[in-house]
Amino acid sequence: MVKIGVLGxxxxxxxxxxxxxxxGAEGVVVKKVEQLEDLDGLxxxxxxxxxxxxxxxxxxxxxxxxxxxxxxxxxxxxxAGLIMLANNIVGYxxxxxxxxxxxxxxxxxxxxxxxxxxxxxxxxxADSYTAVFIRxxxxxxxxxxxxxxAEYEGRIVAARDRNFLGCSFHPELTDDHRLTQYFVExxxxxxxVLV
Numbered sequence: 001m002v003k004i005g006v007l008g009x010x011x012x013x014x015x016x017x018x019x020x021x022x023x024g025a026e027g028v029v030v031k032k033v034e035q036l037e038d039l040d041g042l043x044x045x046x047x048x049x050x051x052x053x054x055x056x057x058x059x060x061x062x063x064x065x066x067x068x069x070x071x072x073x074x075x076x077x078x079x080a081g082l083i084m085l086a087n088n089i090v091g092y093x094x095x096x097x098x099x100x101x102x103x104x105x106x107x108x109x110x111x112x113x114x115x116x117x118x119x120x121x122x123x124x125x126a127d128s129y130t131a132v133f134i135r136x137x138x139x140x141x142x143x144x145x146x147x148x149x150a151e152y153e154g155r156i157v158a159a160r161d162r163n164f165l166g167c168s169f170h171p172e173l174t175d176d177h178r179l180t181q182y183f184v185e186x187x188x189x190x191x192x193v194l195v
Contacts, residue, residue, distance in 0.1 A: 002040040002187045005030040007065075009055040011047025011080060015172035019180040025187070033064045041074040041187035044081030044097075046134065046170050049106065052080055053096050062097070069099040074163040074190050076183045082166035083137050090140060100164040101143030108138040108155065108168075122150045122158060125182050131157065131169035138168050163190055 001024070006016040008029035020027035020043070028035065030042070042065075044052075056062050069075050069085075077085035077100070084096045088103040109116070115134040122129050131152070139156035142148060150158035150167070158167040158179075165186060171179040 001026050002184065002191055003028060003038060004041040004043065004184065004187060005035060005039040006043045006045055007052075007056075007061070007081075009059065009061075010052050011045035012170065012172055013045055015170075016043050016045050016078075016180075019172045019177050020184070022177045023181040023184045025184045031059075033060055036064050036068050039068075039073070040191045041076070041183065042068060043183070044075065044077040044084050045172070046079030046081060049080040049083040049096065052084060056084075056096070065097050066099060069097070069164065072163050072190055072194055074165065074183065074186045075099070076165040076186075078167055078172065079134065079136055079170055082139075082168060085164055085166055086139075100159075100161045100166055101146050102156075102159055102161065102166070103140040103142075104137045105140050106137050107135050109133050109136045118152055120150045120152055120157070122179065123148070125149070126178050129178065130174055130176060131167075131171075132173045133157075133169050136168040139166070 003026045004020050005028045008031045017027035085100040086104040087098040090105040119128045146161040
């Protein structure tokens with residue numbers, strides 16, 4: 001069984017653990033850098049990207065997170081986690097972790113009170129998937145190797161770049177675990193290659 005961590009510094013951690021377990025993998029809340037060594041994959045949850053960045057710096061996670069992704073271990077960023085993974089953020093001089101080849105824009109869909117759900121097709125996964133958007137970013141553009149998986153009203157809201165998966169919405173807030181299952185399969189495949 002693969003072991004997938006959820007960075008537990010801030011955000012919807014327990015909901016991701018529930019979704020990982022429902023997808024047949026072991027879920028671990030990650031609060032210490034040393035825990036990364038035992039993981040096959042990692043989810044960076046939603047929350048507030050500026051706060052998350054500050055906590056990542058305080059607890060010394062930045063370089064270990066970059067090393068984790070560079071080793072080929074899969075990482076999945078949802079909402080703020082997508083912003084953390086992006087190698088370019090509109091209005092900012094430098095990225096956070098910066099491993100995923102795409103540009104994101106923060107708070108693209110309005111404030112908290114303008115949160116909404118939308119049914120989207122997700123390439124290779126679902127004809128219809130209910131996505132929950134809360135102060136969501138969107139993907140402005142992607143690199144040559146990055147695959148667009150979903151769009152909403154002309155904006156890219158999910159993409160995959162090698163071992164990195166990112167989405168603007170919160171897959172952990174519904175009982176539809178298909179996106180988490182997709183990530184679990186990415187982790188299984190990567191583990192076979194990395195062994």
